[in-house]
Amino acid sequence: MKVQCVICDRQMVLEDDSPAAKKLRNRPIHTFMCSACSDRIKEKTEARHSTGNFRLYHHHAKVDDF
Numbered sequence: 001m002k003v004q005c006v007i008c009d010r011q012m013v014l015e016d017d018s019p020a021a022k023k024l025r026n027r028p029i030h031t032f033m034c035s036a037c038s039d040r041i042k043e044k045t046e047a048r049h050s051t052g053n054f055r056l057y058h059h060h061a062k063v064d065d066f
Contacts, residue, residue, distance in 0.1 A: 001025070005034040
């Protein structure tokens with residue numbers, strides 16, 4: 001299966017039986033990111049998290065009282 005990284009546009013070939021290929025085939029809304037881009041984002045996120053200024057905002061659903 002040919003895939004393309006959403007960040008660097010590098011084209012790669014995944015084996016058809018791999019879990020990543022199955023995920024992309026069954027759920028086409030998921031996107032593929034190469035390992036180099038994934039590692040770079042992970043390192044930068046961990047660096048921002050270690051500074052103490054990183055805040056992860058969670059969506060809180062409002063409960064309507066009837």
